[in-house]
Amino acid sequence: MFDIDTITTENGAEITVCQDHQLELCNKCCMDFTEMNQEAISDTNKVKAISNANKRYTTPKGELRDPIEPGEIRVGTEVQMPDRSGRNPPRPLDGIIIGIIEETDDKSEYCGEICYLIQELVDNEMMTYPVDWVHDEWLVKLDGMFIPASQFLASAAK
Structure with a gap:
């Protein structure tokens, strides 16, 4: 049986490799970690994108500004x-918008689209979801209650 190891790539992602050969796809050890490692690399890229976005949107005093344009849901907003x-009871996905990015993961069905980066509240996983779809399908927390995002945006425009 062969052992596995983790290494840190140049972009900071921790990936899994075979210990003997330090390969993520090793024919000698019959190990393939490429798909799993793609997720780690994608997650690292998303975190870096938010970090870079936050750097771009700082004031001279170093305070963060909201990088979201008018007509979009602000960073820090709780969404659902x-x-x-049809599950009973239903299990909605709750999260907080932590940024807006262009999805660059070529395995994502949203690749190339402008997406909200949403951190799930239950397990802190990050996911991307197209801006227009969030506006059409999701709910936004306002005054302790969830309302349709389209209604929220209409009230914010007034």
Whole structure:
């Protein structure tokens, strides 16, 4: 049996490799970590994108500004994707918008689209979801209650 190891790539992602050969796809050890490592690299890239966005949107005093344009949901807003699966009880996905990025993961169905970067409240996982879809399908927390994002944006425009 072969052992595994983790190494840190140049961009800071921790990836899994075979210990003997330090390869993520090793034919000698019959190990393939490429798909798993792509997720780690993608997550690291998302974190870096937010970090870089925050650097771009700092004031001279170093305070963060909201990088979101008018007509979009602000960073820090709590959102919820309703569960339309028919489960009883329903299990909606709750999260907080932590940024807006262009999805660059070529395995993502949203690759090339402008997306909200959402941190899930339950397990702190990060996910991207297209801006227009969030506006059409998700709920936004306002005064302790969730309302449709489209209604939230209409009230914010007034």
